[in-house]
Amino acid sequence: MIKTKDDKPAGNGLPSDRQIHKREIEGLKGQIQKGKGVDIGTMFVKCAYKEGDEIIFKSQRNAFFEVEHTDFTKKILDNSKVKYIIKEDNLYVVGDEALQFANMFNKDTRRPLSKGVISPTEKEALPIIELLIKSVVGEPAHKPEGNGLPSARQSHKGEIVYFSVPGEPLDAEFNVLYHIKMVEGFLKTLGYTPKPINEGHAIILSELAEEDFTGMGLSFGGGMINVCLSFMSVPIFKFSVAKSGDWIDQQVAMAVDETASRVSAIKESSLDLSKEGDLSKIESALSIYYNHLIEYVIENIKQEFAKARRLPRIANPISIILSGGTSLPKGFSGRFKQILDRLKLPIPVGSVRMASQPLRSVAKGALIAASADESKK
Amino acid sequence: MGLTGTEADIINCVARLRLVTKDQIRRQVGFSLEYIGFLCRDLIRRCYLGFSEGHYFLAKDGIRTLLAEDTPKIDRKLLKEVAEEVARQISGELKRAVKGIKIPVPPSGIRKDAGFETSPEERIKINTDFDFPIEDESLVLESNIDKIGIKIEKEKSDDMDKTVRLFKEMHKKGRKR
Numbered sequence: 001m002i003k004t005k006d007d008k009p010a011g012n013g014l015p016s017d018r019q020i021h022k023r024e025i026e027g028l029k030g031q032i033q034k035g036k037g038v039d040i041g042t043m044f045v046k047c048a049y050k051e052g053d054e055i056i057f058k059s060q061r062n063a064f065f066e067v068e069h070t071d072f073t074k075k076i077l078d079n080s081k082v083k084y085i086i087k088e089d090n091l092y093v094v095g096d097e098a099l100q101f102a103n104m105f106n107k108d109t110r111r112p113l114s115k116g117v118i119s120p121t122e123k124e125a126l127p128i129i130e131l132l133i134k135s136v137v138g139e140p141a142h143k144p145e146g147n148g149l150p151s152a153r154q155s156h157k158g159e160i161v162y163f164s165v166p167g168e169p170l171d172a173e174f175n176v177l178y179h180i181k182m183v184e185g186f187l188k189t190l191g192y193t194p195k196p197i198n199e200g201h202a203i204i205l206s207e208l209a210e211e212d213f214t215g216m217g218l219s220f221g222g223g224m225i226n227v228c229l230s231f232m233s234v235p236i237f238k239f240s241v242a243k244s245g246d247w248i249d250q251q252v253a254m255a256v257d258e259t260a261s262r263v264s265a266i267k268e269s270s271l272d273l274s275k276e277g278d279l280s281k282i283e284s285a286l287s288i289y290y291n292h293l294i295e296y297v298i299e300n301i302k303q304e305f306a307k308a309r310r311l312p313r314i315a316n317p318i319s320i321i322l323s324g325g326t327s328l329p330k331g332f333s334g335r336f337k338q339i340l341d342r343l344k345l346p347i348p349v350g351s352v353r354m355a356s357q358p359l360r361s362v363a364k365g366a367l368i369a370a371s372a373d374e375s376k377k
Numbered sequence: 378m379g380l381t382g383t384e385a386d387i388i389n390c391v392a393r394l395r396l397v398t399k400d401q402i403r404r405q406v407g408f409s410l411e412y413i414g415f416l417c418r419d420l421i422r423r424c425y426l427g428f429s430e431g432h433y434f435l436a437k438d439g440i441r442t443l444l445a446e447d448t449p450k451i452d453r454k455l456l457k458e459v460a461e462e463v464a465r466q467i468s469g470e471l472k473r474a475v476k477g478i479k480i481p482v483p484p485s486g487i488r489k490d491a492g493f494e495t496s497p498e499e500r501i502k503i504n505t506d507f508d509f510p511i512e513d514e515s516l517v518l519e520s521n522i523d524k525i526g527i528k529i530e531k532e533k534s535d536d537m538d539k540t541v542r543l544f545k546e547m548h549k550k551g552r553k554r
Contacts, residue, residue: 050534057530060522078521086519094522131515135522173399173414173431177505185511209540213547233547357532371541372548 032141035374036192037202037366038163040133040183042113042223042246043325047136048363055367057360058136062222063109064128065098067091085131087124094132102261109261115242116166116224117179130186137161140191160373161192162366164199166224170300172242195373198238200228202365207321207355215319218297219362220326222246225297227304231312237304241297245326248293252285267329274331290332294339305346317350323358380425383408384416385450388425388435388443392455395462396432435459 031052039046046059067073067084069091077084082097092110093101102109112119112129119125140159165180180196187194197205203217213233219226222245228238249260249267256263266282273290275283305311320340322333337352355361380388383406390405391397403413417433420426425439440460443451 050537053534054531055534055537057532058527059530060527078524081525083522083525084520085522087517094520127514127518130513131518131520131522134513134515135520135527171414171418181505181509182511185509186513188508189511189513205540205544209536209543213544233544360530360532368537368541368544371537372545375541375545 033371033374034142034159035367035370036137036159036161037197037363037368037370038133038137038161038187039199039202039362039366040113040129040163040165041199041221041324041362042111042116042244043221044359045129045132045136046360046363047138048360048367049141050367050371055364057363058138059359060132060136061095061098062113062129062132063098063102063111064092064094064124065101065105065107065109067093067101085128087127090124092124092128094128099261099265102259103265106259107261108259114223115169115172115174115246116221116226116240117174117176118182120174126182133183133186134190137187137190137192143191158191158193160195160370161187162195162197162202162370162373163187164202164362164366165196167198167200167226167228167238167240169224169240169242170303195369197366197369198228198235199226199240199362200238201230201235202362202369203321203323203355204228204230204365205233205368206361206365207323208319211316211319214314214316215321216301217321218323218327220244220293220322220324222325225293225324225326227297227301229304229318231314236311237308239300239304241300243293243296244324248286248289248326251289252282255285256281258282268325271329272331273329273335290329290335291339293326294336295343298340298343298345302343302345311347314347317348319350320352321355321361322352323355323361325359327354327358379446380448380450382450384420384425385448387413387416387420388439389450389452389455391426391433391435392452392459395459396434398431399433402433435463437463 033050035049037048039048042062044059044061046057048055048057050056064085067077069086069089073091074084074086077091077093082093083095085092085094092098098109110122110124112122112125112132114120114122118129142159163183165183166176168176184194184196199219199221200217203219204213204215207217208215208230214231216227216229224240224242225244226238226240229236245264245267246260249263252258252263252267253260263282263286267286271283271286273287279287322336327333333352333354340349340352357364386406387402390402394401399410399414399417402417403410406413417426417428420439421428421433421436423439424436425443427434427436435456440456440463443456444453444460
């Protein structure tokens with residue numbers, strides 16, 4: 001056995017720190033199971049994979065903010081551990097800090113994704129979203145079997161990764177194919193075998209195993225609401241509407257003359273939809289637009305039921321799972337139930353509940369699909 | 378239900394330009410693209426407008442209703458011009474049909490008065506299962522993300538293996554059926 005300098009035991013006969021570290025990494029690698037799930041949302045990119053008896057989630061906020069590019073700024077950002085990206089002469093703060101910077105300067109953040117897909121109006125969208133995806137997904141932990149040469153990678157037999165995609169939007173004239181193909185192509189360049197999964201369907205896989213994957217998954221994301229009705233794990237209908245958290249922020253911002261970033265920060269930190277009185281101007285506007293949004297999505301679900309020609313006979317009342325960042329404010333599920341009671345769906349509804357981890361359920365559902373696919377190999 | 382002022386403005390704009398995109402309407406009428414889209418969808422639903430390949434046009438039923446109702450704010454002179462054009466078009470089509478020329482029905486859809494609507498039975502299936510090579514544009518970026526690290530959360534996987542097994546079984550059963 002050839003030993004490198006680093007593999008030599010330390011002078012005291014005990015293994016060196018570097019050897020211990022190397023063994024730890026190897027031990028961990030052995031436990032990482034094949035298959036990954038990625039949630040590519042307007043607000044966050046999140047990757048889930050299984051390591052031993054734990055699911056690991058890596059996430060990154062999908063926003064950036066341009067600051068003045070000087071060596072001094074760069075040094076300050078490095079020292080304060082603020083993430084940044086430099087492209088040519090431009091310096092962009094990324095992640096959660098982008099939102100803080102935007103609020104500080106009373107401006108809005110820029111986003112690589114808009115309404116659930118790669119933003120058509122953001123010129124830096126593609127390189128930035130690629131970098132953010134790469135940072136959370138990383139390289140495959142399991143390389144394709146064979147000689148490991150590039151040809152193996154090109155044959156796309158790498159580790160399976162399921163990535164979330166929105167359903168076709170009912171209320172917007174854009175198609176999601178470009179978005180799907182760009183993300184799929186990029187994941188292939190990283191060495192994966194990418195497969196798309198509808199966001200609502202992923203929620204069902206993550207949350208409705210005990211109900212034989214029968215029920216409805218709703219993902220209230222940043223740019224879209226995704227809906228999927230599934231029967232025995234098979235999607236019956238799936239669609240999206242291009243209104244969600246961002247739409248609420250924009251409407252409230254216009255109503256109360258604030259920036260959307262500031263409204264978003266308040267919405268994420270302190271909004272309580274169960275509160276009935278003593279609401280601030282922003283809270284009142286948020287409450288009004290939440291009502292509007294919920295009513296809008298329920299009316300769209302009713303229309304989809306009306307359009308569906310052959311619905312399977314579902315014996316028991318279905319469960320509805322609410323998920324996504326826009327569903328996080330306290331009292332959201334109560335508000336949803338209240339409006340649903342009034343508007344009623346054409347099928348009996350059992351429970352309406354929040355996903356166990358509303359920000360993780362899409363990535364987790366995608367991981368379940370990837371693990372099932374990997375075990376078939 | 379009658380037309381609101383903005384809806385009448387949209388109808389007049391479409392009548393003037395005959396075939397018009399949402400953006401053109403927005404530039405003429407004002408308001409956001411989203412709001413114009415919302416109003417146009419409603420006008421399609423109420424059979425005033427038709428929509429095909431990204432363009433709105435006046436629907437025949439809509440022209441008939443508007444002329445019959447004497448709707449306020451609607452430019453009747455312009456509407457009559459459009460109605461005459463439509464009538465000429467129909468008569469031309471009829472003449473051709475009589476001469477034995479077959480007018481092809483677009484396979485992708487059936488024509489309704491409110492525009493083209495795809496019939497589910499005749500829907501074309503387009504293969505989207507193709508490889509599209511992408512270049513890694515992020516290679517030109519400099520970043521400290523790797524140095525600072527990514528936010529990591531963990532949760533116990535508990536029943537995940539059971540869920541994966543159940544999902545696989547259901548898929549198998551589904552395929553057998």
